[in-house]
Amino acid sequence: MAEWIEGKIVDNTHWTENLFSLRVSAEISNFTAGQFTSLALDLEGERIARPYSFLSSPGQQPLEFFFYTATGGTLSNELVALDPGDTVLVKNQANGFFVLDEVPPCRELWMMGTGTGIAPFLSILGTEQPWERFDRIALIYAVRREADLRYLERIDQYREQHGDKFRFQAFVSREDVAGTLPGRIPAAIENGELEKQIGLEMNPEQSHFMLCGNPDMVKDVTELLKSRGFRKNRRRTPGHITTENYW
Ligand SMILES: Cc1cc2nc3c(=O)[nH]c(=O)nc-3n(C[C@H](O)[C@H](O)[C@H](O)COP(=O)(O)OP(=O)(O)OC[C@H]3O[C@@H](n4cnc5c(N)ncnc54)[C@H](O)[C@@H]3O)c2cc1C
Known part of the structure; x- marks a missing residue:
């Protein structure tokens, strides 16, 4: 089958000046929740693709993606201008290991995303697998401004269900927004505030982190967790920290 559909x-x-979502109808091969594909446009005779x-x-159809328009970014600034009926190329085969099948057995799953990095978690939470597998699931969503917090209705539904x-x-x-924490995720791990707010203890016996x-958040949180006895999760040496950097 053709690589591009x-x-x-x-x-x-x-949603805001630099956040948008596209829903795309495309008959691609099946994927696993948490994976990524590539989207592409032909711009001035050149195919520009990004994951x-x-x-x-x-x-689910249509497929849904959540974007940040990177300052001066080539593809995101073209995607934001697409209208219903326009064409976008979607890679047929999905990729990536940011999936629950890579997470070793454990009781509590912590999902931490910045900005559009919430997307794979929403894909995973929309399946049965996490709810069947884990006793507790903590979703942490970090943004700059309140208007950047999107898909909150869906998150509220999970709370209710x-x-x-x-x-x-x-x-x-x-x-300063009521009900949210200020600053960055690593600081709130370091001073214990995140565990307090979530009501769960980070513990190598029971916790896994996605x-x-x-990449700064991913690196800083990884370093902090390592200093508390957690290990990177690798295929050959299963651990506690599974990561996906967006740049
Ligand atoms: C596995 C993977 C999955 C990804 N999934 C998403 C996604 O779901 N949504 C999404 O918006 N992007 C995602 N990205 C980033 C995406 O591939 C592009 O890098 C991004 O859209 C910018 O492309 P561009 O051509 O507009 O800018 P470029 O000219 O390629 O500029 C890239 C620069 O933009 C900044 N940047 C890139 N992505 C982001 C972002 N998401 N938020 C803030 N700043 C950013 C970085 O500084 C980066 O150096 C993903 C990247 C990877 C590796």
């Missing part, structure tokens, strides 16, 4: 834009939702995590769950099994904490770094998005 023609997708049709179903809608383009502009994007699925926000939609396997089997799963009660105490599901814990959620947002961080807003550049505004970190996605900004």
Whole structure:
């Protein structure tokens, strides 16, 4: 089958000046929640492709993606201008190991995402697997401004459906917003505030961490967790920290 499939834009939702979501109708091969595909446009005779995590769950149509328009970014600034009916190329085969099948047995799953790095977690939470596997799931979502917090209705639904099994904490770094934590995730791990707010203890016997998005967050949280006895999760040497850097 062809590597690239023609997708049709179903809608383009502009959330803020630099956040938007595309829903795309495209008949691609199945994927696993947490994986990414590539999207591409032919610009001035050149095919420009970048990886994007699925926000939609396997089997859902249209496919959904959540974007940040990078300053001066080549592809994101073209994608933001797409209208319903326009074409975008979608790679047929998904990729990536940021999936629950790579997470060793444990009781508590911590999912930490910055900005659009929330996407693979929403894809995973839209499947049965995490709810069946873990006793507790904590979703941590860090952004700069309150308006950047998106998909909160969906997150609220998980709270309603799963009660105490599901814990959620947002961080807003550049505004004071009630119910959210200020600053960055690493600082709140270091001073114990995140565990306090979530009501779970980070413990190598029972916790696994999936970190996605900004590479500074991924690196800083990984270093902190390592200093507390957690290890990177590798295929040959299973551990506690599974990561996906967006740049
Ligand atoms: C596995 C993987 C999955 C990804 N999934 C997503 C996704 O779901 N949504 C998404 O918006 N991007 C995602 N990205 C990033 C995406 O592939 C592009 O890098 C991004 O859209 C910028 O491309 P560009 O051509 O517009 O900019 P470029 O000219 O390629 O500029 C890239 C620069 O933009 C900044 N940047 C890139 N991505 C982001 C971001 N998400 N938030 C803030 N700043 C960013 C970085 O400083 C980076 O150096 C993912 C990257 C990887 C590796």
